[in-house]
Amino acid sequence: MIAPGRVGHLTLCEVEVYGKPALSGEILSQLQSALSLYISDFNLSWTQRPFKVKVKQQNTENLARRGTVTQSSTYYSYIAQNAIDGKRYGPGSAASCSITGYQLSPWWMLDLLDYYEISTVIITARSDCCLDQTNGVEIRIGNSTENNGNNNPICAVTSGFQLGQTISYSCGVMVGRYINLVMTGRTNYLSLCEVEVYKTENVARRGTVTPSLNQYTWIPEKAIDGIKYGSPGSFCFASGNQNTPWWRLDLKYRYEIDTIIITARTDCCPDQTNGAEIRIGNSLENNGNNNPRCAVTSGFSTGYTLSYSCNGMEGRYVNVVMTGRVGYLTLCEVEVYGKCNYKKSILKLKFLSSVDAVASSGKILSQLQSAMSLHISNFNLSWTRPPYKEKVTQPDTGPCVK
Template identity: 55%
Template sequence: MIFGFLLIILLLLFTNVARRGQVAQSSMYGNAKPENAIDGNRASNYYQESCAHTNNDLNPWWRLDLLKTHKINTVTITNRQDCCPERINGAEIRIGNSLNDNGNANPRCAVISSIAAGASQTFACNGMEGRYINIVIPGRKEYLTLCEVEVDGTLSETNVARLGQVAQSSMYGNAKPENAIDGNRASNFNQGSCACTNNNLNPWWRLDLLKTHKINTVTITNRQDCCPERINGAEIRIGNSLNDNGNANPRCAVISSIAAGASQTFACNGMEGRYINIVIPGRTEYLTLCEVENRIPDTL
């Protein structure tokens, strides 16, 4: 009785977000479509038709698109029972937001040394963030068979920046302030996705969220093709005042540096404000921002 109750509690606590996603794989063996691995059925005999299966590919892969960024706690994989369980050996679980190399270039959660025939094994990913979860066998030609993939995760935080209105102290060429909230982290200036001011004294960029939010983090993507040091010493300011164009609001962080083309996240720990400013105080400088993302808690 007590065991059954505990089992129910555990099942309620586990949120399998895999079944809400969309799937793809490098190829399809017969009718073993990628959706079979998220059908909620751990049946592990291939002929029960509940396994996804690729052809004998070089670097075969399977990908789950969760449609939004999630924090991934665990990934559970059920291996084939009736044949060839060793094929899964050496497979990697990759999690992230990039589709470079079909998503296989994202950060690695785990390497699967082996999973017993018909067994389900859980791999801890410790809150890694990503929209895409890939399982790939790198470096060899192989069949990839997955009889079920379950993902315990929660939605990550919402980027409220894209809901706001923006302004900046001046505009260099066509590098309008809206470029920094277009959802595109492209960091080469000539790609047209960066905001940039003229060479101002105390240049600033401001996001108006239209109402007060608790801001957990601010993520800034720096320019890649030139001058990454220009961002050094910039401050992130958050509050409800427009004194000094919003630059007098409380400070969340000082940016010591951001590598060329990199995205760096600054913790603001729930600071409240309608306005988020990025300002370079005390010197004449260009302010270039290729993307600004502001996170607040989200719910499933």
């Protein structure tokens, strides 16, 4: 307790603190009790107080490995397939890279054979030379094969490559079957040692929803049914006509949310989607409508789908609310893209005993695991290094007493 910037006495007649013992204390006590049934002489203590680390969910499947590839031309044996062989580096001079011929606007195209919501494209440059053959390349994603796919929307333009470097490009959420890499308007070789493509998931489909009120059969679940368009209103959520109508999505876990995509109804009434606040957070105060704001919707016409960037805002709840307005709130689809984060607790213990723990290490670990399972269902317990013997020299105080 401190009174900043003041000169004087601080008087406290009593300070009382209430709470529950930390789970770490309960765990240590339980472990000690379990070991005491098996070993009489030991000491068990934390080498470091338990702490938590944030673990990010990773996209694990490289979609490029599913696809087929072609390129504008091929330099000797440096075929287009080399860029999706799973080898970022290989022996020799660009041995596992694709290289086009020397030409105007060289390009390389990947056909994923299906439509995906692409979040990330990762490119590896050759390690021997020629960075100008990978820098300044447009990454294009879409569903059109016009101009060999080189007219599709741009995700990014490559830059900053050093020899053998791998750089990741975030595309937000771009939907497409074709991934093109093209040097528009330049005459050069195009070299790619590896191209990796990762999708993102609409995590709204995993959640549950709650409305302030719903109009007839326009239930809140219709905004996360995966159907953007249909006959007027049949696949949309609509609130009742009320003051400050809202819709809330519970993702069940905390996510770092990058993008939210909203689709308006196709028949009328864009005012029922425009002007809504998108709020993200972990609080249910005021039904979640007090959480931090990502954006306010605007620009909707009938049937429009608009994307809003939330730059990694963390939250379990996503609310769409028309604060201070009387009217309907209509949402034909709400999509949410981001990464699920969870926190992993790290517990480090030190075990000392005069008992031969080397021979009994398996039994000791088994006893600890049994005791731990009384408190925690999801855990892994292991030796950071196997038990070992250490000679302890007794101080010279006379005859050795056992």
